[in-house]
Amino acid sequence: MRGSSQAASILEIDLDAITANWRLLADKMGGAERCAAVVKADAYGLGALHVAPALSAAGCSLFFVATLQEGQALRRALPDADIAVLNGLASATPGAFLRAGLMPVLNDLGQIEHWRPTGAPAMLHIDTGMNRLGLPRDDVARLEAEPERLRGVRLAGILSHLACAEEPENPMNDAQRAEFAATLARLPTARASLAGSSGVFLGPGFGFDFARPGAALYGVNPLPGRPNPMRQVVHFKAKILQVRGIDEGRSVGYGAAHRMARGGRVATVAVGYADGWLRSSSNRGSVGIAGHRVPIVGRISMDLMTIDVTEIDPAIARPGALVDLIDAGHGVDDVATAAGTIGYEILTSIGRRAHRVYHGGQG
Ligand SMILES: *Cc1c(COP(=O)(O)O)cnc(C)c1O
Numbered sequence: 001m002r003g004s005s006q007a008a009s010i011l012e013i014d015l016d017a018i019t020a021n022w023r024l025l026a027d028k029m030g031g032a033e034r035c036a037a038v039v040k041a042d043a044y045g046l047g048a049l050h051v052a053p054a055l056s057a058a059g060c061s062l063f064f065v066a067t068l069q070e071g072q073a074l075r076r077a078l079p080d081a082d083i084a085v086l087n088g089l090a091s092a093t094p095g096a097f098l099r100a101g102l103m104p105v106l107n108d109l110g111q112i113e114h115w116r117p118t119g120a121p122a123m124l125h126i127d128t129g130m131n132r133l134g135l136p137r138d139d140v141a142r143l144e145a146e147p148e149r150l151r152g153v154r155l156a157g158i159l160s161h162l163a164c165a166e167e168p169e170n171p172m173n174d175a176q177r178a179e180f181a182a183t184l185a186r187l188p189t190a191r192a193s194l195a196g197s198s199g200v201f202l203g204p205g206f207g208f209d210f211a212r213p214g215a216a217l218y219g220v221n222p223l224p225g226r227p228n229p230m231r232q233v234v235h236f237k238a239k240i241l242q243v244r245g246i247d248e249g250r251s252v253g254y255g256a257a258h259r260m261a262r263g264g265r266v267a268t269v270a271v272g273y274a275d276g277w278l279r280s281s282s283n284r285g286s287v288g289i290a291g292h293r294v295p296i297v298g299r300i301s302m303d304l305m306t307i308d309v310t311e312i313d314p315a316i317a318r319p320g321a322l323v324d325l326i327d328a329g330h331g332v333d334d335v336a337t338a339a340g341t342i343g344y345e346i347l348t349s350i351g352r353r354a355h356r357v358y359h360g361g362q363g
Helices: 002-006 015-029 040-044 048-058 068-077 094-100 109-118 137-145 171-186 332-339 343-349
Strands: 009-014 062-065 082-085 103-106 121-125 154-159 234-246 264-269 286-289 292-297 305-308 322-326 355-359
Touching (some): 009 015, 015 048, 040 048, 040 068, 040 343, 062 068, 094 103, 322 332
Parallel strands (some): 009 355, 103 121, 121 154
Antiparallel strands (some): 009 234, 234 322, 264 305
């Protein structure tokens, strides 16, 4: 593969692992119609135009994106699926949604008013404690008191979002679940949805009618601190450009932030923070080379980073060899821990320079 052998970094994406992850979540929910897929931010950086058709072929029929533009792009790839736009009508007219056949997720009373004359399907987001998007309590109370505000709106779903789903013991989960259930009882009947990836694992009480997982589809552990039930999806690799011997006491890279405790060899790898390889893993993270783990030494710079390969056979750690940045043995959550962030940010940061290679996905 010419493009791939010339690329300095390669991102392999296993579409079959994504569909297997979706099936696992759909099975937990009790069926394909009870599991949507969140493909916002270009399917968490992995390519919505590849990921969503694979999920559609696997039986997924409802997709969530964040913005109108994401929805418009996805509509071209998925002529028949239901596509809902989480950020709602805030920055677009109903006409733009109707033309693309997209459903807004309505987040306040003004948006409901604006959408009502279209008579077209929409979803409603109820805030139960996240305090981010969705109708706040006062607005929900007005909807209950003035039901004509919803007259003519075809409610394809009512959602709410959990703030602490990855902490099963957090009492906020039950509080939000109870408030959501009580609110649903006072609104017109519609398919209800509370759980994202982690919410699916909180128990049947959190399932409602359908779930909206994103991160878990892409291999992020929905159960932090416990074994990951999801398959790893990405293999991110980058090429060694140079290897040099460095004497004891000499420094490596910007700020001379690493000093060699002993003489050794350092390899320069063609990945940097411009590729989404976060600078916060400077002097902390590690990478794989032919099955061995070696430390990142010195600061990560824009296009490059340095790793200590003193312990690795020079025939293996040589210019042109690929190092493993993210793979099945050292997954997206491990990389996130070293960088002081979460797997979501690792995936969505991976830059456009990485040559993307897709495997599988034939349904
Ligand atoms: C992003 C998002 C999701 C998906 O969350 P994950 O944790 O990635 O599964 C679900 N619902 C809403 C409202 C979201 O913003």
